[in-house]
Amino acid sequence: MSMEILFLGTSAGIPTKKRNVSSIVIRRGGEYLFIDVGEGTQRQAVKAGIGIRRNMKIIISHLHGDHVLGLIPMLQTLCLFKRDIPLDIYGPRGIKQFLNINMSLLDIEPEFMINIHYLSDGSIYDMGEYTLHAIKNEHCKYSYSIAIVEKPRPGKFNPEKASKDRIPVEYWGRLKKGEDIEINGKIYYAKNYVSPPYRGRKIVISGDTRPFRKMIKFSKEADVLIHEATFANDKIDRSIETKHTTAIEAAKIAKAANVKVLILTHFSARYEDASILVEEARKIFPAVFAAEDFMRIEVPLPKKHLESSYPHGY
Secondary structure: OOEEEEEEEOEOOOOOOOOOEOEEEEEEOOEEEEEOOOOOHHHHHHHHOOOOOOOEEEEOOOOOHHHHOOHHHHHHHHHHOOOOOOEEEEEOOOHHHHHHHHHHHOOOOOOOOEEEEEOOOOOEEEOOOEEEEEEEOEOOOOOEEEEEEEOOEOOOEOHHHHHHOOOOHHHHHHHHOOOOEEEOOEEEOHHHOEOOOEOOOEEEEOOOOEOOOHHHHHOOOOOEEEEEOOEOHHHHHHHHHHOOOEHHHHHHHHHHHOOOEEEEEOEOOOOOOOHHHHHHHHOOOOOEEEOOOOOEEEOOOOOOEOOOOOOOOO
C-alpha cells in the first residue's frame, strides 16, 4: 500500500510569503491523516489537490493557534459538504472544549458525529493496519509527539516447498496467515513455509518541543523523522526560552535514534531560506532535508524482516 507525506504548512507561529503555518498530511492508500491544522490548512489542501476527504482523521499535537486555528473552518466546510459519516479527532485535553465553544459561537451544527479521542503520555490507538502512538513532549502543558507505526506485513510464502511436502492447496491460505496446520495427524509448521514478517513503516512527528531523552527511543529506527527546527544554533537561548529545538539538536536526535531520513520543519519566519538550518544539521546527520510547503515524500515499504527489538514501534 502506498504511503505519502505531504507538507501543507512549514512555518512556525506565523505564515510567510512562502510558508503557511503547521499542517502535515499522511496519505496511506485512500486514507488521509491531517496532523495539525493551522490557519489556512484547507486552502493549502485544495491547492495541493487533495481537498477535504471523507476518509480522513485529524490529529492535533497541542492547542497553540498555529496548529489548531484551521480546524473550525474545516469543520464548517465539512458541514457545507453535508458530510454524513463520523469524523475522528485525536488531540490533547481541552480539544473538546475548544470545539464546543467555537462551534457554538459560529452556530456550527454538524450532522455527522465527531468522535474525540484524547492523547496522553504513552497512549496507543489501534487504527487497524497501523497504530497511533503519542508521548508527552516538552513544549506546553498538554503537547505531544506523534508516531504512525504500521503493523508487520506477512512474510513471503514458499509454494514450491508446500507442493514438495504435498500440502493441499486449500491449506496454503492458513499457512500464509502464520497458522500451523494438521493433516492426517501430521503437523505442518507455518514458519517452515513462510519467511519472517516484514516490518511496517514508521513515521514520527515531533510537534513543537525542546529536545528530550524519550524522543530518541520513540523515534528509534523510524523511516522518516519529521522534527521541528525553529532556530539555528546561534539562537539557542531563544530556543530554550520558547521551548523549541534547533536544527543541530534535531540532527542529534536523528543520529541517536538511527532514523533513515530527517525532515526539518516549523521554521522561524526569520529564515526565508532554510538552507542554513540544513547545513548545520548535516554536520551531525547527513540524511536531512528542509520541508517546503507542498513538498511530497513517498515512503517505500521496508524490505527488512521484523526484528525482536521492534515489537511496538518504539
